[in-house]
Amino acid sequence: MSGSVLHWFRFSSPATFYPIAGRLIPVFWVLAALFGAAGLWIGFFIAPTDATQGEGYRIIFVHVPVSWMSMFLYLVMAIWAGIGLVLNTRLSSMMAQALAPTGALMAFLSLWTGAFWGKPMWGTWWVWDARLTSELILLFLYLGFMALQASIDDPRRADKASAILALVGVVNLPIIYFSVIWWNTLHQGASVSLTKAPSMAQTMLWGMLLMSLGYWMYSIAMALTRLRAIILEREAHADWVTRLPELTKVPR
Amino acid sequence: MISVMIASLHRDLLLVMRRKSEVLTALFFFVIVTSLFPLGIGSDPGLLRKIAPGVIWVSALLATLLGLQRILASDYADGTLEQMALSPAPLSAIVAGKILAHWLVCGLPLVVLAPVIGLQFDLGGSAVGLVMLTLLLGTPTLSMIGAVGASLTLGARGGGALLSLLVLPLYIPVLIFGAGAVNAQIAGLGAEGHLSLLAALLIFTAVFAPWVAAVSIRISLE
Amino acid sequence: MLRVVNLSCSRGDKVLFSHVHAELKPGEIIHLRGENGAGKTSLLRLLVGLSTPAAGEILWNDVPITRCRESYLRHLLFLGHQSALKTDLTSIENLRLLSAIDGVALTEDAVTAVLGQFGLWGRERFPVEWLSAGQRRRVLLARLSLQSAKLWVLDEPLNALDVGATELLLRMISDHLAADGMVFMTSHQSLDLPNVRVLTL
Numbered sequence: 317m318s319g320s321v322l323h324w325f326r327f328s329s330p331a332t333f334y335p336i337a338g339r340l341i342p343v344f345w346v347l348a349a350l351f352g353a354a355g356l357w358i359g360f361f362i363a364p365t366d367a368t369q370g371e372g373y374r375i376i377f378v379h380v381p382v383s384w385m386s387m388f389l390y391l392v393m394a395i396w397a398g399i400g401l402v403l404n405t406r407l408s409s410m411m412a413q414a415l416a417p418t419g420a421l422m423a424f425l426s427l428w429t430g431a432f433w434g435k436p437m438w439g440t441w442w443v444w445d446a447r448l449t450s451e452l453i454l455l456f457l458y459l460g461f462m463a464l465q466a467s468i469d470d471p472r473r474a475d476k477a478s479a480i481l482a483l484v485g486v487v488n489l490p491i492i493y494f495s496v497i498w499w500n501t502l503h504q505g506a507s508v509s510l511t512k513a514p515s516m517a518q519t520m521l522w523g524m525l526l527m528s529l530g531y532w533m534y535s536i537a538m539a540l541t542r543l544r545a546i547i548l549e550r551e552a553h554a555d556w557v558t559r560l561p562e563l564t565k566v567p568r
Numbered sequence: 569m570i571s572v573m574i575a576s577l578h579r580d581l582l583l584v585m586r587r588k589s590e591v592l593t594a595l596f597f598f599v600i601v602t603s604l605f606p607l608g609i610g611s612d613p614g615l616l617r618k619i620a621p622g623v624i625w626v627s628a629l630l631a632t633l634l635g636l637q638r639i640l641a642s643d644y645a646d647g648t649l650e651q652m653a654l655s656p657a658p659l660s661a662i663v664a665g666k667i668l669a670h671w672l673v674c675g676l677p678l679v680v681l682a683p684v685i686g687l688q689f690d691l692g693g694s695a696v697g698l699v700m701l702t703l704l705l706g707t708p709t710l711s712m713i714g715a716v717g718a719s720l721t722l723g724a725r726g727g728g729a730l731l732s733l734l735v736l737p738l739y740i741p742v743l744i745f746g747a748g749a750v751n752a753q754i755a756g757l758g759a760e761g762h763l764s765l766l767a768a769l770l771i772f773t774a775v776f777a778p779w780v781a782a783v784s785i786r787i788s789l790e
Numbered sequence: 791m792l793r794v795v796n797l798s799c800s801r802g803d804k805v806l807f808s809h810v811h812a813e814l815k816p817g818e819i820i821h822l823r824g825e826n827g828a829g830k831t832s833l834l835r836l837l838v839g840l841s842t843p844a845a846g847e848i849l850w851n852d853v854p855i856t857r858c859r860e861s862y863l864r865h866l867l868f869l870g871h872q873s874a875l876k877t878d879l880t881s882i883e884n885l886r887l888l889s890a891i892d893g894v895a896l897t898e899d900a901v902t903a904v905l906g907q908f909g910l911w912g913r914e915r916f917p918v919e920w921l922s923a924g925q926r927r928r929v930l931l932a933r934l935s936l937q938s939a940k941l942w943v944l945d946e947p948l949n950a951l952d953v954g955a956t957e958l959l960l961r962m963i964s965d966h967l968a969a970d971g972m973v974f975m976t977s978h979q980s981l982d983l984p985n986v987r988v989l990t991l
Contacts (some may be wrong), residue, residue, distance in 0.1 A: 404842075456737040463733055467724040470802055476787045477720045481734060484716060484780065488738050491769070495741035498765075499748060553804075575890035582887075586878040586917075647872025648888075654838055655892045656863040662891060790841045 328405050330547045331556045337540045344537035352530030355381075358523035376520070379429035381528040382422045383447065386454055387489075389419035389535060393461075394486040397479035409475035410550065412482065413465060414543040418535050420458035426451045446500040450493050457485045471550055572657040576665025580639075584673050590638065591673050598631035598678055602685045613690045620689035621750035624699055627685075628678050628707065629739050633732055635674035636714040639666050640785070644722045653789055659782035667708075667715045667778065675707030698753050702746040705766040712777035713738050719784035742769060791815050792837075792941060792972060797846035799832050806832055807991050808845065816940070816970035819963065821981050824991030830976045831871065833991065834945050837974060838868045867939035869947055873926055877919040881905055881929045884918060885936060896936060908932045908958070923950050931959055942966065944975035 359377035393415040400409030430448045431441045442448070461478050468474035551557050558564075584591055605623045606616055643649040652662050679700050686696035717735035724730060749762030791814065798808035806829030814820055824830050835841045837848060839855050839862070848855050850862045875884050882901050889896045905914045908928045910921075918926060927950050934942065942963075948956055963973055964983060 453737050453740060456733070460734040460737065463726065463730055464720060464724065467721070467726040467730055469725075470790075472802075473787060473790055476790075477724075477784065480716075480780065480784050480787065481720055484738070488741070491741050492737070495744040495765075499744045571895075572891055572893055575887060579887045579891070582883065583876060583878055642876075645872075646876065647870055647874035648876060650840065650870060650872070651868070651874045651888060652891055653840060654863055654866065654868055656860045657891065657893045786840075 328407050330407050330410065330551050331554065333407055334544060334547050337544050341537050341540050341544075344533045344540065348530050348533035348537055350530075351526050351533055355523055355526030355528075355530050358519060358526060363519045363523050364517060373433070375429050375433045377523050377527050379426060379433055380524050381531050382429065383426040383451060384528055385531045385535060386419055386422035386426055386451065386458075388532075389415055389422060390454060390458065390482075390489065391486060393419055394479075394482040397475070397482040401476050401479035401483075406472070406475070406550070407547075409472075409479065410543055410546045411539070412479070413475070414539045414546055415535075416458055416462050416465075417542065418538045420455060420462065422531070422535070423451050423455040423458055427455065444500070446493075446497045449496045449500070453492055453496070454489070457489075461485070569658060569661045572655070573661045573665040573668075576652075576662045577669050578665075580666050580669030581672070584669070591635075594631050594634045594674055595677050595681065597634055598627050598681060599685070601627040601630060602688065606688070616689045617691060617754075620686065620691045621695070621699060621747040621754075623689070624682060624685050624703075625706075625743050625747040628703060629710065629736070629743060631678060632674055632707065632710045632714060633728070633735065635670060636711075636718045636731060636735070637728055639670050639715055640718045640722055644788070649722075649785065650789060653786060659785060660778040663715065663719075663781045663785065664778040667711050667781070670715070671708050671711040675703075675711055678707060679703045695750055695754060698750050698759060701763070702749045702759075702766060705763065705770055706742045706746040709742050709766075709770050709773045710739060712773045712781075713742075715781045716777055716784060719781045719788060722785065722788035742766070745769070791851055792974070793849040793852070794837070795847045795849065797833070797836060797848065798844045799829055799836055799841070800844045801829075801832065805844070810846070810989075810991070812989055814941075814972050814974060816972060817967050819967055819973040819975070819981075819983065819986050821986050821988050822974065822976045822991065823978075823988055824976075828991040830991060831945055834868070834870075834943055834974070834976065838866060838943055839863070865940040866943065867934065867937050867941070868943045868945075869930055869934070870945045873930065875918045875926060875929060878917055880915050880917055881910060881921070881932075882914050884929065885933055888933065889936065892937070894937070901932075901936065904932045904935055905929070908935070909954075924952050924955065927951055928955055931955065931962065934962060940970075941972045941974065944973065946976055946978070948977050948979055 355377060359374055363374070363377075365371060393412045396408045396415065397412035399405065400407075400412060427448060430443075430451070434443045435441050461482055464481055465474045465478045468477055548557060548560075602623055605619065609615065609619065640649060643652070653659055655662065682700045682703055683696050686699060691699070714731075714735055717731050717738075720734065721727075721731050745762045745765045749759035749766070752762060753759040792812075793814075794810060794812040797810040799806045810833070812820060822830050822833060832841065836843050839848075839859065850858055850865075855862045874888070875881075879887070882898060882905065885901050885905075886896050886898065902914050905911070908931055910925060910928060910932070913921065913925065918929065921929070947959060951959060960982060967973060967983075
């Protein structure tokens with residue numbers, strides 16, 4: 317995520333970070349909208365029709381960016397969780413907790429758009445190619461992370477246990493990905509593969525890049541929003557929370 | 569440190585000897601699950617020969633999962649795990665002994681039972697031998713990864729289902745290389761690549777798993 | 791010598807206690823008292839290093855226990871709420887294996903002799919399952935005697951002990967203190983021992 321490590325320690329208390337996050341969120345929503353609009357415009361209007369796949373291939377402008385994001389977010393989540401484990405800081409673990417659902421959503425979207433791509437192209441809703449299979453396993457890893465957190469009552473213990481799980485997952489991801497590719501190449505001589513994307517025209521790449529940036533900004537905005545909710549929930553007993561304007565206004 | 573590991577191994581084996589039925593249940597489970605596949609898919613010998621490596625491996629995964637809770641749950645419940653964490657000896661050595669005990673009780677018997685399943689599926693002799701070798705190389709890795717999962721879920725709600733959710737994705741590479749080795753052999757492609765990868769996974773996991781499990785146990789005991 | 795400096799502990803969101811100080815020298819005993827839920831067990835678990843404190847330090851011979859873990863644990867014996875006995879194993883096997891995992895080998899004869907002293911004569915080879923609650927506590931007392939630890943950290947050791955066993959434990963504690971040992975324990979009852987310092991949470 318953005319923000320250099322040097323300045324990080326200043327913001328490592330939930331109380332300090334809460335208002336900062338609040339101010340940052342609208343910025344990221346705007347960036348997400350801008351990048352997303354630009355990416356979609358290129359994707360649907362500028363990029364040429366593909367010779368072999370016709371118009372249907374355009375789903376690639378959603379499918380590929382969300383796939384990248386799902387893997388990127390897992391890495392970021394594991395890093396934050398690891399920092400929380402080693403430096404014993406609550407906010408980093410909360411950040412990991414906030415990232416997980418968005419990452420899982422990205423993985424799910426990747427699978428869903430993959431199905432929508434596959435159906436018109438090859439007539440099946442699901443294809444056991446390396447990318448989709450790895451995404452499925454990645455989704456399981458996200459769900460496992462969230463399930464473990466939910467099942468441990470003590471919050472700090474939950475943070476640390478899920479941090480270990482995330483780190484184990486990050487180390488295993490390359491192994492899993494490699495093993496799935498290996499498995500796939502041995503079983504599928506056929507060309508039924510979503511990873512064999514049509515050769516990229518320059519505009520297509522730009523479109524995917526812009527969409528990726530859009531999803532990245534979206535993820536940051538969502539994660540920060542969720543983080544604020546998590547902070548409120550976990551720090552509910554603290555003085556600064558009870559004095560927040562959002563909580564002191566009593567509805568009539 | 570080795571003596572402590574052996575003491576831990578001895579202790580767990582002794583406990584298993586006193587409750588043999590628990591162990592036999594897992595082995596019978598392995599046999600029953602493998603028998604379900606022909607019942608569900610059909611008994612055509614050609615088909616069965618094809619799916620046999622995969623079926624044996626998947627059943628081995630599930631049978632290993634069954635026994636995982638046992639490694640740590642009862643010690644956690646009666647306070648002995650706490651005492652182990654307070655030993656001056658490294659906790660990873662104690663955990664290594666427990667993992668070895670789990671493998672001897674849950675993993676090694678699967679290797680021995682494989683020929684029996686092979687008979688049911690009409691697998692040829694050399695294929696059965698290869699299945700046994702892949703199980704021999706792969707089941708220790710399964711025990712080790714499983715121990716990490718079990719130590720993370722100590723005292724967590726969700727029990728066996730949560731443990732399976734956490735551990736099964738991590739088992740997938742072992743499954744792919746294990747079953748893949750036999751399939752490759754049958755297809756005439758040779759299994760050396762798969763076997764080396766299985767061995768590499770085994771070594772890599774052996775170096776890290778006891779330590780990660782020990783760290784996770786300490787977290788669960790906090 | 792054990793020193794507790796500015797210790798504070800939190801469980802979840804609640805702060806259980808803070809700014810706790812204590813010092814324990816050879817031959818001394820601290821009796822930790824407090825209401826239920828005040829954090830007595832949590833303090834003991836911090837002392838032995840099972841949990842990490844929210845603030846403060848614990849020092850063994852002026853070295854933080856996080857830095858001298860092995861030598862600290864070698865001199866420490868912790869008896870918690872749970873019995874730490876495997877019901878499928880006999881008392882002899884339990885004690886010998888607990889000790890082996892600590893890296894200390896005990897002979898069967900030595901263990902049998904001590905178990906006999908603690909009133910388990912003739913029952914050493916029974917699975918712990920067959921022993922009554924009081925007899926199981928006596929097995930743990932035997933463990934106290936077998937392990938040569940300088941610091942005893944005991945959580946409610948007098949629970950479930952009959953009059954005879956209570957006297958036995960108090961006598962063991964006095965002997966241990968006389969031999970320059972240290973005891974840090976909790977108990978709801980007051981202790982009939984000389985020079986007991988009370989720390990209240």
